[in-house]
Amino acid sequence: xxxxxxxxxxxxxxxxxxxxxxxxxxxxxxxxxxxxxxxxxxxxxxxxxxxxxxxxxxxxxxxxxxxxxxxxxxxxxxxxxxxxxxxxxxxxxxxxxxxxxxxxxxxxxxxxxxxxxxxxxxxxxxxxxxxxxxxxxxxxxxxxxxxxxxxxxxxxxxxxxxxxxxxxxxxxxxxxxxxxxxxxxxxxxxxxxxxxxxxxxxxxxxxxxxxxxxxxxxxxxxxxxxxxxxxxxxxxxxxxxxxxxxxxxxxxxxxxxxxxxxxxxxxxxxxxxxxxxxxxxxxxxxxxxxxxxxxxxxxxxxxxxxxxxxxxxxxxxxxxxxxxxxxxxxxxxxxxxxxxxxxxxxxxxxxxxxxxxxxxxxxxxxxxxxx
Numbered sequence: 001x002x003x004x005x006x007x008x009x010x011x012x013x014x015x016x017x018x019x020x021x022x023x024x025x026x027x028x029x030x031x032x033x034x035x036x037x038x039x040x041x042x043x044x045x046x047x048x049x050x051x052x053x054x055x056x057x058x059x060x061x062x063x064x065x066x067x068x069x070x071x072x073x074x075x076x077x078x079x080x081x082x083x084x085x086x087x088x089x090x091x092x093x094x095x096x097x098x099x100x101x102x103x104x105x106x107x108x109x110x111x112x113x114x115x116x117x118x119x120x121x122x123x124x125x126x127x128x129x130x131x132x133x134x135x136x137x138x139x140x141x142x143x144x145x146x147x148x149x150x151x152x153x154x155x156x157x158x159x160x161x162x163x164x165x166x167x168x169x170x171x172x173x174x175x176x177x178x179x180x181x182x183x184x185x186x187x188x189x190x191x192x193x194x195x196x197x198x199x200x201x202x203x204x205x206x207x208x209x210x211x212x213x214x215x216x217x218x219x220x221x222x223x224x225x226x227x228x229x230x231x232x233x234x235x236x237x238x239x240x241x242x243x244x245x246x247x248x249x250x251x252x253x254x255x256x257x258x259x260x261x262x263x264x265x266x267x268x269x270x271x272x273x274x275x276x277x278x279x280x281x282x283x284x285x286x287x288x289x290x291x292x293x294x295x296x297x298x299x300x301x302x303x304x305x306x307x308x309x310x311x312x313x314x315x316x317x318x319x320x321x322x323x324x325x326x327x328x329x330x331x332x333x334x335x336x337x338x339x340x341x342x343x344x345x346x347x348x349x350x351x352x353x354x355x356x357x358x359x360x361x362x363x364x365x366x367x368x369x370x371x
Contacts, residue, residue: 006070099205121228124158132235144171236270
């Protein structure tokens with residue numbers, strides 16, 4: 001029997017079939033194996049499959065053999081996940097366009113993949129000021145020391161500073177590349193790349209030996225947003241790629257934070273725009289930021305599922321509202337938003353805090369229940 005992962009790979013070999021269409025295929029047919037054997041008429045029932053796309057599928061599918069293709073791909077790319085794998089990062093899988101193939105190098109930590117260890121993305125300009133560098137280092141250090149994994153893109157500037165600071169603090173970091181995982185770009189970050197392999201992961205949706213291409217980097221920003229519980233934009237001009245990451249974060253229901261700057265500072269214009277659109281201020285009190293991100297210690301080390309009722313912690317009004325909307329049966333994220341009447345970002349942050357407190361459990365498909 002051909003593995004489901006082989007069909008994820010085979011579908012990517014058909015021109016015009018991207019992550020969004022693959023997601024629709026999976027949702028419509030249940031598995032991509034079933035979709036692979038579907039008729040032209042059946043495929044035409046899927047949104048986005050127009051005449052030209054259907055013709056390409058019919059012409060190219062007959063020449064592909066999923067099992068042979070998968071075996072050859074494994075030989076050329078030793079480490080990768082498909083959405084059919086249990087280890088595929090759960091938060092990324094819940095986005096509308098998860099990469100069909102996610103390649104990786106480094107040290108895998110299963111808690112990150114399962115969404116049990118919070119990950120925060122830090123992005124910004126390639127030419128930061130001293131102010132941006134200083135705050136990136138401080139915040140990355142604080143996050144790492146409080147158990148967060150720092151996610152960024154290994155570009156020059158803010159990305160580089162966040163990776164280095166997290167590792168210096170003894171934490172883990174993940175670099176999302178716009179090249180193959182074996183291609184270092186920029187080359188000046190070759191030492192940083194080697195360090196990340198020992199203190200985290202490098203991941204990419206592009207196969208080995210893929211060189212840098214300017215079209216790859218905006219696309220990889222959705223992976224940074226998808227892996228992360230929240231995105232922190234440290235410094236970004238108006239045309240910065242960091243704003244693309246923030247846009248994806250908003251689409252995925254992630255919280256967006258921005259570092260305020262002076263009105264006449266070019267590197268801060270993008271951050272100021274985000275703040276005007278509702279992003280949360282990154283303020284001097286880092287304890288407040290950590291609290292908002294969910295860095296709340298376990299109450300007396302007792303899990304809520306086994307703790308007697310009198311040990312239930314006192315919750316803020318926002319957390320209590322979300323808690324009251326939950327039940328012992330799992331509820332979809334969208335339903336919880338409707339029940340609470342709160343913004344998606346606020347509900348996402350509250351659920352993260354409750355999960356870290358042991359009061360809420362997250363299940364696949366962005367469903368939540370009381371622990």
